[in-house]
Amino acid sequence: MRKAVAFTGPSNSGKTTLIEKIAKRLIGSYKIAIIKNDPADKAKFDKVGKDSYRFYSTGAEVVVTSPTRTTYFSHRQKSLDEIINMINDFDILLVEGLKYLPLPRIGIFRGDVDESYFRYIKAVAIDESVDKSKIPQNIEILNLNDTDQIIEWVLNNAKEV
Known part of the structure; x- marks a missing residue:
């Protein structure tokens, strides 16, 4: 079984926190993989002067391996299928962002609801700060x-992938 589901919502709505909670709860029973989109390309992954930074700065694809993990740094955007093939060994894939991907998706909102997300989501995860009457009938409320x-x-x- 390899299934995927996605989470989307405005900045600071709680997507990362929710995905972290879900992953921590499921990791004992399932192999979990997570993909996070960085639409502003502002994430920092390495420190200036370290070997991996120097290698990545050459423009090459870089893999850093150690006894406890493997990290892949790429200069090329990958499709969902390419990423799934790279990760390969998982039961549940949790995707943050990438709202254009055809995956079952939970929208996360606090306070205001951004209606532009409605066409992408099947459910919303909201707290008491959200007016439920603003959620269309066809979207499940969590x-x-x-x-x-x-x-x-x-x-x-979750959709089989």
Whole structure:
């Protein structure tokens, strides 16, 4: 079983925190993989002067391996299928962002609801700061603070990949 589900929402809505909670709960029973989109290209991965930074600065594809992990640095954008093939060994893939990918998707909102996300999502995870009447009938409403409920949705709705 290799299934994927995605999470989307405005900055600081709680996407990373929610994905982290879900991953921590599921990791004992499933092999979990996570893909995070960095649309502003502002994430920092290495420190100036270190070997991996120097290698990556050449423009090459770089793999750093150690007894406890393998890290892949790429200058090329990868499709979802290419990333899935690279990761390969997982049961559940949690994707943050990349709203154009055809995956079952939970929108995360606090306070205001951005209606532009509605065409991409099947469910919303919201807290008490959101007016539920602003959510269309065809979108399932989940409690952002009920991780078990969200995990159940993920397990029941994730798409086989």
